Amino acid sequence: MTGTCFSRKNSAGSFFEVRLGDMSGIPRCLDDTEWRVSMIGSAKKHLTVTPSSMVIPRHAGMARKPPRPPGQQQKSYKEKFDFRTLFYDVFHSGSDIVLSGPPLLNLKPEMERADFSTELGAPLTPTFTDLDRTQRSLIHDAPSAQLLTMTTPLVTLSTEVSRDLGHLFANRKVLFTKSKNNRLDWIHDWALFHVETHGVDAVLLYDNGSTEYVPEDVVEALARIPGLDVIVVVRWPFPFGPQGGNWDRLTNAPWDSDFCEYGIMEHARYRFLTGAAAVINADIDELVLLGAGGSVFDLLMKTGSPGMTYHGRWIETVGAPTDALLSFADFQYFDDRRVPTTRKWVARPSLTRDAAQWKTHQISGVDLTPSTQIQHRHFMGINSDWKRARTHQVPLDPTVHHLDRDLTAALGRVFGPSHRDDRALVWGLDDPSAPQPSELLLEIQARLSESRFDNLKRVHLWFYRPNCLVVDFRVDGLPMAVDLIDESGRIAVKLIGRTEQAKVRVRELMGKTGLVELGGKYHLPAVAIPTGHRSFGDGVEKLLRAIGTRALESRDGGVAS
Structure with a gap:
């Protein structure tokens, strides 16, 4: 066995091996975990990482005992509880070795009696410290150890000692989270928002055993974002743990067994983020906003504080389309009856x-x-309902639901105007006295609403102004739009990419058409519509189908003219 272990090759391209030195003669650990780093590309640091864990075999005769009395355990408690993980990861941090894992609890005396040694047989003496739902156990002054072996009367376990990867995030502005089976477009849009809004240039994401895709797919989705120089996705297949509070037909259960998330926090802190400039802690369903605009990192630096905490606002599911794959821009209303969300933080390590x-x-x-x-x-609405059902559509109630204008503006800056096929966002609920849309455009809207576009995704129609109907859609995952503008009976058509990547794609698709590009938009000549509104709607439908077909042909290697 050499010092390089690697994961599968992804369709995105070749993986580059990261060598750790000669590890010949060292046995694999008993639970078949390996140290792996896969790098996609060579210029940027886009990695997947697999930790070096120690897990007690089922036959070993030792296990962690649940801290929660049986009467306070949910029906699924034992199924979700982590009985067997000793250490999530064993890694170097400076001159020390960190043993990162769930709290040892009843296993601590057994660990204190165990023998620990290096690959050369040199004895090691760990110090074991349980924290709140995790542990921070250390072996001091062991900078050259490459293998750690633990021996007890019941079991012997060995694992490689992983490298300190703090250099990857040195001086970076980091977005940090955990995730399981969140849609890849959600993950992409979540990261894109924080890159464009706050200047994030690195993402650290722990994948907690997703079954819909592999970590390399997450890296590939994030790698499309300009300015995101460092991407690390950590394989984290450990039990998430039973929840506390009011959950699974139990009320006021203690928060004492959800080890996974707390382990992630301390693991990230010491293996990756010791030298980061600053870190935003945000889940995939959370977008961080500064009320006056600007970057939270800039505000943090101005305060001189080690970090800032802040509460949040729940964004409801009202008003979103029911027949589309929804993302952040489809949800923009809050309910003034809800209490603030739990707090999160941004900090300087x-x-x-x-x-x-x-x-x-x-x-x-x-x-x-x-x-x-x-x-x-x-x-x-950005959730898989893994914990409780919360993504169902809520009827719009104008007495309690209000448009979050700061959010709308921020989403518009990143993703373009809202993907909605109703008029409430512009002159409906929030301004009922506003003028009604052009009748001509309403007829065109009705025609397009009946259409299906095979090669276009997330097609939404909405009015930017009474005389401007917008058709938003995605091609190859990139947001684009067609503006239909009523100029006193003449319809002007403009095609635009919503992001820099989308603009490049539009140029690829439309560059040989002879259309004029002005201000980043392709302009079609205005067409007079004396009668036959539906015939013009047919023409717009053909235009949209042509864009989809052109994109498909270019992906398949064809040349569209």
Whole structure:
């Protein structure tokens, strides 16, 4: 066995091996976990990482005991509880080795009696410390160890000692999260929003055993985002753990067994983020906003604080289309009856080194500055309903549902105007006295609403102004739009890409058509429509179908003219 282990080749391209030195003669660990790093491309740091874990075999006769009394355990508690993981990862951090894992609990005396040694047989003496739902156990002054072996009367386990990867995120502005089976377009749009809004240039994502795709697919989705120089997706196949609170027909259950998320926090802190400039802690269904606009990183630096905490606002599912794959731009209303969401944080690792523990909603042992300028938006509709059903459509009630204008503006800056086929966003609920849309455009809208476009995704029609009907759609995952503008009975048509990548794709598709490009938009000559509105709708339909067909031909290697 050499020092290089690697995962499968992805359709995105070749994987480049990262060598750790000669590891010949070292046995594989008993639970068949390996240290792997796969790099996609050579210029940017786009990686998948597999930790070096230690897991107790089922036959070993030892296991972690649940801390929760049987009477407070949900029906699914034992199915979700992590009985067997000793260490999620064993890795170098400076001159020390960190043993990162769930709290040892009843296993701690067994670990203190165990023998630990290197690949050369040199004895090691760990110190074991349980924290809140995780552990931070250390072996001091072992910078050259490449293999760790643990021996007890019941079992012997060995695993490679992973490298310290803090250099990947040195001086980076990092977006950090965990995820399982979230749609890849959600992950892409979540990261894109924070890149464009706050200047994020690195993403650290822990994939908690997704079954819909592999970590390399997540890297591939994120790699399409300009400016995202560092992408690390960590394979994290460990049990997430039973929840506390009011869940699964139990009320007020203690929060004592959801080890996975707390382990991720401390693992990220010490293996990856020690040298990061700053870190945003946000789930895939959360977008962080600064009320006055601008970057939360800039605000954090101005305060001089080690970090800031902020609460959030729930974004409802009202008003979203029911026949499309929905994303963030489809949800923009809040309910003024809801209490704020739980708090999150942005922090500077260099100023939180003395913190007792990184946690989901706080950093213990460090005074973080509460901020009212920052507020994250927590989207009810961006979820797989893994914990509770929350994505169902809610009827619009104008007495309690209000348009989040700061969110609408921020989404518009990143994704283009809202993907909606109703008029409430422009002159409906929020301004009922506004003028009604052009009758000509309403007829065209009705015609297009009846159409199906095989090669275009997420087609939505909405009015930007009474005389401007917008057809938003996606080609190859990139947002584009056609503006139909009523100029006193003449219809002008403009085609635009919503993002820089989309603009490049539009040029590829339309570059040989002879159409004029002005201000990033392709302009078709205005057409007079004296009668026969539906015939013009047919023409627009043909235009959209042609765009889809042209995109399909270009993907298949054909040349469209």
